[in-house]
Amino acid sequence: MLYALPYHWSRMEVTVGAPQTIHYRSYRELDQQTRLRITVRIGSRIEPTERELFLTARFRLYTHAFDRLWSVDVEHEPWPLYEARIQELEQQKA
Numbered sequence: 001m002l003y004a005l006p007y008h009w010s011r012m013e014v015t016v017g018a019p020q021t022i023h024y025r026s027y028r029e030l031d032q033q034t035r036l037r038i039t040v041r042i043g044s045r046i047e048p049t050e051r052e053l054f055l056t057a058r059f060r061l062y063t064h065a066f067d068r069l070w071s072v073d074v075e076h077e078p079w080p081l082y083e084a085r086i087q088e089l090e091q092q093k094a
Helices: 050-056
Strands: 010-016 021-028 035-046 060-065 068-073 081-092
Antiparallel strands (some): 010 021, 021 035, 035 081, 060 068
């Protein structure tokens, strides 16, 4: 709320299935019609290229509020990146 980001309250469940498989399920509490179910198979850890770092690292947050563009520096270590494949994807939007 502090940064006026467009988040929505949702219920989310994350479970680990077969080795290297993660299941995500979520739905929005207000409309209960916007739903997501995805199963991802995690592969090997990768050494990211400059492009992959650029696309995944977030070192600055931008938001628009009160008719103005705001930015905030974000500091963190680079996240470990892994190969991944979507096994199942179901999405329903209200």
